[in-house]
Structure formats: C-alpha cells, structure tokens
Amino acid sequence: xxxxxxxxxxxxxxxxxxxxxxxxxxxxxxxxxxxxxxxxxxxxxxxxxxxxxxxxxxxxxxxxxxxxxxxxxxxxxxxxxxxxxxxxxxxxxxxxxxxxxxxxxxxxxxxxxxxxxxxxxxxxxxxxxxxxxxxxxxxxxxxxxxxxxxxxxxxxxxxxxxxxxxxxxxxxxxxxxxxxxxxxxxxxxxxxxxxxxxxxxxxxxxxxxxxxxxxxxxxxxxxxxxxxxxxxxxxxxxxxxxxxxxxxxxxxxxxxxxxxxxxxxxxxxxxxxxxxxxxxxxxxxxxxxxxxxxxxxxxxxxxxxxxxxxxxxxxxxxxxxxxxxxxxxxxxxxxxxxxxxxxxxxxxxxxxxxxxxxxxxxxxxxxxxxxxxxxxxxxxxxxxxxxxxxxxxxxxxxxxxxxxxxxxxxxxxxxxxxxxxxxxxxxxxxxxxxxxxxxxxxxxxxxxxxxxxxxxxxxxxxxxxxxxxxxxxxxxxxxxxxxxxxxxxxxxxxxxxxxxxxxxxxxxxxxxxxxxxxxxxxxxxxxxxxxxxxxxxxxxxxxxxxxxxxxxxxxxxx
Amino acid sequence: xxxxxxxxxxxxxxxxxxxxxxxxxxxxxxxxxxxxxxxxxxxxxxxxxxxxxxxxxxxxxxxxxxxxxxxxxxxxxxxxxxxxxxxxxxxxxxxxxxxxxxxxxxxxxxxxxxxxxxxxxxxxxxxxxxxxxxxxxxxxxxxxxxxxxxxxxxxxxxxxxxxxxxxxxxxxxxxxxxxxxxxxxxxxxxxxxxxxxxxxxxxxxxxxxxxxxxxxxxxxxxxxxxxxxxxxxxxxxxxxxxx
Numbered sequence: 001x002x003x004x005x006x007x008x009x010x011x012x013x014x015x016x017x018x019x020x021x022x023x024x025x026x027x028x029x030x031x032x033x034x035x036x037x038x039x040x041x042x043x044x045x046x047x048x049x050x051x052x053x054x055x056x057x058x059x060x061x062x063x064x065x066x067x068x069x070x071x072x073x074x075x076x077x078x079x080x081x082x083x084x085x086x087x088x089x090x091x092x093x094x095x096x097x098x099x100x101x102x103x104x105x106x107x108x109x110x111x112x113x114x115x116x117x118x119x120x121x122x123x124x125x126x127x128x129x130x131x132x133x134x135x136x137x138x139x140x141x142x143x144x145x146x147x148x149x150x151x152x153x154x155x156x157x158x159x160x161x162x163x164x165x166x167x168x169x170x171x172x173x174x175x176x177x178x179x180x181x182x183x184x185x186x187x188x189x190x191x192x193x194x195x196x197x198x199x200x201x202x203x204x205x206x207x208x209x210x211x212x213x214x215x216x217x218x219x220x221x222x223x224x225x226x227x228x229x230x231x232x233x234x235x236x237x238x239x240x241x242x243x244x245x246x247x248x249x250x251x252x253x254x255x256x257x258x259x260x261x262x263x264x265x266x267x268x269x270x271x272x273x274x275x276x277x278x279x280x281x282x283x284x285x286x287x288x289x290x291x292x293x294x295x296x297x298x299x300x301x302x303x304x305x306x307x308x309x310x311x312x313x314x315x316x317x318x319x320x321x322x323x324x325x326x327x328x329x330x331x332x333x334x335x336x337x338x339x340x341x342x343x344x345x346x347x348x349x350x351x352x353x354x355x356x357x358x359x360x361x362x363x364x365x366x367x368x369x370x371x372x373x374x375x376x377x378x379x380x381x382x383x384x385x386x387x388x389x390x391x392x393x394x395x396x397x398x399x400x401x402x403x404x405x406x407x408x409x410x411x412x413x414x415x416x417x418x419x420x421x422x423x424x425x426x427x428x429x430x431x432x433x434x435x436x437x438x439x440x441x442x443x444x445x446x447x448x449x450x451x452x453x454x455x456x457x458x459x460x461x462x463x464x465x466x467x468x469x470x471x472x473x474x475x476x477x478x479x480x481x482x483x484x485x486x487x488x489x490x491x492x493x494x495x496x497x498x499x500x501x502x503x504x505x506x507x508x509x510x511x512x513x514x515x516x517x518x519x520x521x522x523x524x525x526x527x528x529x530x531x532x533x534x535x536x537x538x539x540x541x542x543x544x545x546x547x548x549x550x551x552x553x554x555x556x557x558x
Numbered sequence: 559x560x561x562x563x564x565x566x567x568x569x570x571x572x573x574x575x576x577x578x579x580x581x582x583x584x585x586x587x588x589x590x591x592x593x594x595x596x597x598x599x600x601x602x603x604x605x606x607x608x609x610x611x612x613x614x615x616x617x618x619x620x621x622x623x624x625x626x627x628x629x630x631x632x633x634x635x636x637x638x639x640x641x642x643x644x645x646x647x648x649x650x651x652x653x654x655x656x657x658x659x660x661x662x663x664x665x666x667x668x669x670x671x672x673x674x675x676x677x678x679x680x681x682x683x684x685x686x687x688x689x690x691x692x693x694x695x696x697x698x699x700x701x702x703x704x705x706x707x708x709x710x711x712x713x714x715x716x717x718x719x720x721x722x723x724x725x726x727x728x729x730x731x732x733x734x735x736x737x738x739x740x741x742x743x744x745x746x747x748x749x750x751x752x753x754x755x756x757x758x759x760x761x762x763x764x765x766x767x768x769x770x771x772x773x774x775x776x777x778x779x780x781x782x783x784x785x786x787x788x789x790x791x792x793x794x795x796x797x798x799x800x801x
Binding site: 317 | 692
C-alpha cells in the first residue's frame with residue numbers, strides 16, 4: 001500500500017480534502033455526490049443514525065434542533081452539542097466531518113494510505129484550539145496531523161503556480177467564521193510569512209446574521225423569541241439574500257412566515273448594516289502591515305480567499321486599503337485545501353517540491369514573569385520561531401525559579417492570558433549568580449514549547465503548553481475513539497439521497513403557493529423513485545429533481 | 559570568505575553583498591536545513607539574514623537617493639552612522655505616503671470631539687469613510703484621533719464623556735487597549751487615554767473587543783494549570799529521587 005500526502009481544510013461552513021498527486025500537483029477529492037465542498041454539519045436522521053455533510057446541512061432548515069453547524073467556533077472549549085441522547089464536543093463533531101472526508105479519499109484512492117496529513121487552521125487559533133483540531137483528527141482514526149495556517153496554505157497554492165517569481169503578497173482570508181490576514185514574501189523558492197493577524201470571531205456568517213436581524217426587525221419578528229424552526233427559515237432567507245447581493249444590486253425574497261412576507265435589500269443598505277463588521281475588518285489589516293514592517297507600496301499582489309470575499313464591499317475595502325485590485329486566480333473556496341496538500345507534500349519532503357521551502361511566524365506575543373511576579377519583558381511576535389530570555393535568581397541561596405508563561409499583547413505580563421507555568425531547581429548561590437535561559441519555540445503545527453536551561457549546570461527541561469484537549473489520558477482517548485467509531489453513521493451512498501430529499505423538503509418550507517406545490521411534486525417523484533430501490537432509476541430521478549431544485553432556489557431571490 | 563565578520567560569514571558572503579545576493583544566499587542555505595529538526599541553526603541563519611538584509615538595504619538606500627522604495631525615503635538622507643537605528647525604527651513602523659485630499663473626515667472627527675458627540679452611529683459612519691481606507695490617511699487619522707482625544711477631552715476632565723458602546727467601537731477598530739505592544743510604540747508620548755478606555759470598558763464589566771476569542775483562550779485554562787501543577791510536582795519528585 002503506497003502513501004499519499006493529504007491536506008484537509010476543516011472550515012467553519014465547508015470542509016474539503018485534497019491530495020498531492022504524483023504529477024506534482026494538488027487534486028481535490030470529490031464526495032459521493034461529486035462535489036468538493038462538504039458542509040461542516042452533523043445531524044441526526046429520523047432513524048437515529050448520524051448524518052454528516054450535505055445531508056445534515058440540508059436538514060438544518062427542517063430540523064434545526066437536530067443539526068449542528070459552525071462548531072469550529074467552539075473548538076477547544078468545553079461546549080457540548082446535544083444530538084438525541086448523546087452529547088458531543090466540537091472536536092467530536094469535527095472528527096465526524098474528518099471521517100467523512102477520509103471515506104471520500106478511500107473511495108477515490110482505494111489501497112492508498114495517508115502518509116502525511118496536514119489540516120489547516122486559522123492563523124490566530126490558540127494552542128487550545130490547535131490541540132482540539134489535532135484531537136479531532138485522532139478521534140477520526142487519522143494519523144496525528146501537522147497543522148498549517150489557512151492563509152499560509154492559500155499562499156502556498158498561489159506560490160506553487162509561480163515558483164520562480166519574486167513578490168510580496170497579502171492574503172485576506174474571510175471564511176465562514178474567521179478572518180485572517182497574512183503578508184508573505186516570496187523569493188528564490190523561499191516563502192516566508194512576514195506577519196499574520198486576524199480575528200477568530202469575524203466571518204461571513206456574521207454578515208448573514210446582520211441580514212437575518214434586519215429581516216426580523218423589518219418583518220417584526222423577535223429573532224430571539226421565535227423558535228429554532230422560524231429562526232432557521234430566516235437565516236436561510238438571509239443567506240440567499242447575501243449571495244444574491246454579490247451578483248446584483250438588489251435582492252428580494254418572500255419569507256415564508258404566515259402568508260409570506262416580502263423583504264428586499266440593496267447593496268448600499270447591506271453595507272450600512274455591516275458598518276460594525278467592516279470597521280472590525282480593518283484592524284487586522286492595519287496590524288499585519290505594521291508587524292510586517294512593509295510599506296503598502298511594496299505589496300505586489302492582493303489575494304482574496306474564502307467564500308465571503310465574494311461580497312463586493314469586501315473587495316472594494318481591500319482595494320482601497322491596499323491600493324491594489326485584488327486578484328482571484330484560484331477559486332477562493334478551494335485554495336486553502338489545495339495549499340494544505342502542498343504543505344503535506346513539503347512535510348514529506350516530496351521530490352516535486354525540492355525547490356520550495358516555507359517558514360511561518362509566531363502568531364502571538366509571549367512572555368514570562370519570574371518568582372516575585374515582576375513583570376518582565378515580553379517576547380514579541382515576529383518571525384523567528386524561537387527566542388530566548390534569561391532570568392536570574394533574586395535572593396541569596398534561592399533554590400528554585402518559578403515562572404508563568406503569558407500570551408497576549410500587553411507589556412505587563414499579568415495583563416495577558418496565563419497559559420502555563422513551570423519551576424526549575426537551581427544550585428544555591430548568592431542572588432543574581434544563578435539563572436535560567438527560557439526559550440520559546442513553536443513547532444511546525446504552532447504548538448508552543450518552552451525549553452529551560454539552567455545556566456551554570458546546563459541542565460535542560462521542556463514543557464509543552466497545551467490546550468485542555470491534551471489533558472485526556474491515553475485510556476480516555478482510546479475510549480473516545482472507540483465511542484465515535486461505534487456511532488451509527490448513515491451509509492455514504494444513501495447519504496446522497498438523504499441530502500437530495502432534505503434539500504427538497506427545505507425548499508418546500510421556504511416556498512409558498514404554486515412553487516410550494518411544485519416542490520411537493522418533486523418530493524413525491526423522488527420518494528417514488530427511492531421506493532423502487534432501482535439504483536439507476538434513483539440516480540436518474542435524483543439528477544432531474546436536483547436540477548429543478550437549483551432552478552427554484554435561483555428563482556427564490558429576485 | 560570566512561574572513562568576513564557576522565552576519566556575512568554565516569551566509570558565506572562578503573561585506574558588500576547586495577540585497578539580492580543576501581536573499582539568494584539565505585535561500586540556498588535555508589533549503590539545506592531542516593528547520594524543524596535544527597531550530598538553533600535556523601535561528602542563527604535567520605538572524606544573520608535579517609541583519610545582512612537590513613545593512614544591504616541601508617547601503618543601497620544610501621547609494622541611490624530616494625531609491626525605489628517610497629517607504630524609506632526619509633532614511634536615504636540620514637547619514638549612515640546613525641542611520642541604522644532610524645531604519646530599524648521605520649522597519650517596525652512603516653512610513654506611508656502622506657495623506658491625499660482627505661481633510662473632510664479629519665474635520666468631522668475634530669468637530670465630534672469638540673462637541674463631545676460620541677454617538678455610535680456618527681462614529682461608525684466616520685470610521686467607515688472610504689477616504690480613510692488609504693493606509694497613509696488611515697494612519698494619520700489614527701494619530702490625529704489619539705491627539706484630539708488626549709488633548710481636547712482628557713485635558714479638561716480626566717475621563718471621556720463617552721459610553722461603553724463607543725469605546726467598544728473604537729476598540730474594535732484600533733485595539734488601543736487590547737494591543738498593549740503596538741499602542742505605546744505608535745504613540746510613545748504619555749497620555750491617560752489608554753487607561754481611560756480601560757476604565758470605560760470596565761465600568762460595565764465589559765470584555766475587550768472580541769469576547770468569544772477571550773473565552774476560547776481562557777477555556778480549559780483551569781485544567782491546564784492543574785495539569786501543569788501536577789507536572790511540576792512530578793518533576794520535583796523525580797528530582798528528589800535523582801539526588
């Protein structure tokens with residue numbers, strides 16, 4: 001069995017898997033339904049089995065209480081998601097999505113193992129969030145992955161196209177739930193991330209939310225008071241309006257509340273509603289330029305990544321802030337996954353990429369304080385992956401030095417988040433004569449290692465700063481992997497049919513009058529085909545009703 | 559070659575290497591190195607590269623008055639002796655082209671501050687003014703805003719007559735409170751502004767500009783601390799057993 005480098009973009013709204021093929025290029029792997037984008041959604045079917053991907057996403061509209069989406073926003077937290085009688089962590093749900101992607105890989109490349117696995121994460125993900133992502137891969141039965149920052153992955157995909165080139169480019173990655181900005185310099189086959197910044201709670205979904213709030217205000221619905229079902233109808237309408245406004249100046253929908261209520265929005269009004277979000281978007285851009293220490297005139301290319309960058313207001317903001325028209329040579333939804341498998345090939349030291357190297361930055365500023373909680377200098381973020389600082393004893397005959405590790409942007413250590421601590425023994429001596437060197441380094445996945453060397457004896461020790469996820473014992477971990485394996489997940493091929501049926505049911509709930517009747521007819525037709533149990537007939541009817549459904553969806557927003 | 563001093567010796571270059579030569583030498587050496595396995599060697603190479611690159615850039619800027627880079631124009635005229643420090647300063651704080659005809663938002667801002675008008679709606683409109691999206695104008699505006707708030711408002715009273723919503727809006731744009739490293743570097747003159755903003759946020763027990771990120775970061779912290787404490791105890795125990 002041969003092995004392949006595999007990259008996964010585990011996104012807030014969609015996830016993708018790609019392989020680095022022997023020809024030296026990245027290839028996306030399609031799911032059973034032939035599409036590359038797997039919705040990051042997990043739900044419970046009527047029969048009690050789990051649905052992952054399109055089938056779950058389609059049921060969000062009709063069964064919001066039995067569907068979970070956007071769980072990436074809760075990675076590394078203790079939040080629990082209930083499905084039926086069981087509860088799941090964000091890592092568990094992500095593991096189910098990863099397992100679905102791995103199944104797609106096995107279907108496309110039977111008898112091929114995953115040799116090196118890279119999963120992408122937002123550049124601004126904390127150690128806890130990174131650990132939770134790695135745990136998700138392990139729970140899915142995949143090899144322990146390396147992580148790559150999403151904008152870096154995007155840059156790799158672009159860099160691969162133009163390896164000899166010399167350029168400085170900025171990547172703006174506005175995904176479903178996160179915003180990342182990175183400045184990357186490329187020369188002589190070296191790609192260096194000069195600076196990274198971002199906001200882990202700002203994404204395309206927030207723009208959808210702005211429209212949903214406006215719909216409920218205009219149509220006099222209390223968004224927090226209505227039930228899940230109505231809320232997801234409004235959210236679906238908002239999403240449709242948002243998409244439409246990326247192509248047209250106005251959008252109109254009939255929201256199926258009561259006898260149907262009309263709602264319309266113009267591009268300008270949408271921009272005004274999004275004022276707060278647009279203001280927050282500018283901060284990471286400013287900061288990234290500042291940290292990279294490059295003048296905006298030295299930036300040659302502006303690359304937009306993530307589905308939400310399709311919004312015209314984002315494109316024009318980028319153009320004004322960077323004095324350059326953004327390019328979109330590669331598909332903004334696919335580019336991170338492509339880059340992730342390039343990174344997987346780099347990790348494997350693939351021969352096709354021997355002329356390319358990549359170095360990345362430390363995303364956070366780090367600092368430590370010593371035993372008396374004296375604020376010590378912080379270590380700034382910058383692009384050397386490893387820096388060291390010396391601390392001396394402050395009392396005669398002091399036998400130990402105790403310290404805390406802080407992460408954050410305040411010059412006073414105690415104002416930052418305390419992420420770890422340690423204690424080292426030092427030989428007894430007069431104050432100031434003994435000391436320790438503390439070295440911070442990020443490993444290739446962005447996890448923080450703290451190395452301590454006692455100056456006089458040269459004795460070394462190391463701590464890895466980990467998120468809560470890591471504190472699982474090996475037994476607990478094994479138990480969770482087994483528990484997840486034992487879950488009944490809907491069969492891969494049948495999931496395609498469930499997704500189609502649920503999509504039609506969703507349409508039925510969004511449409512009114514004549515159109516609602518048409519959607520009911522489609523449901524009846526497809527159910528009839530399903531009842532025949534003839535795979536060829538099912539496939540044929542499925543294609544037909546999907547086409548009809550697409551047309552009806554397009555007509556939904558005017 | 560071994561005769562040349564640091565940083566050029568690490569890169570195998572001579573003292574007068576050009577920017578292009580420095581980059582090429584760095585690229586060649588970097589590709590021979592496994593950075594994950596040998597972080598110390600990488601750090602040495604990286605340090606040498608950064609310094610050599612900077613020296614080459616300073617030398618080139620000195621040779622050609624106002625060379626192709628507008629960002630470092632001012633440095634070209636600085637005599638080479640004290641030029642390096644200045645250059646480093648500008649590296650971390652890019653000088654941008656002067657603002658174009660963008661006086662309108664500046665005037666609006668001064669009026670609002672003078673009138674003590676901290677209406678969130680008006681400030682939202684102001685901060686979203688496309689004229690301020692140009693990096694040069696944006697940076698100038700940020701400085702002007704800091705000065706206006708510090709001088710006009712804070713001199714009269716020791717607090718701002720603004721509400722928490724206004725403070726959160728400003729914070730979401732500039733992170734003056736949340737980012738304690740860049741703020742003092744950008745605005746080194748003493749001012750109570752940051753402290754006042756901290757208190758404005760605290761008054762209603764508000765979290766800084768991105769509450770969810772905060773929860774994410776702190777989540778599981780208790781567990782981490784506990785594990786680390788246990789780890790510390792274990793290390794101590796092992797140490798005792800060893801001695």
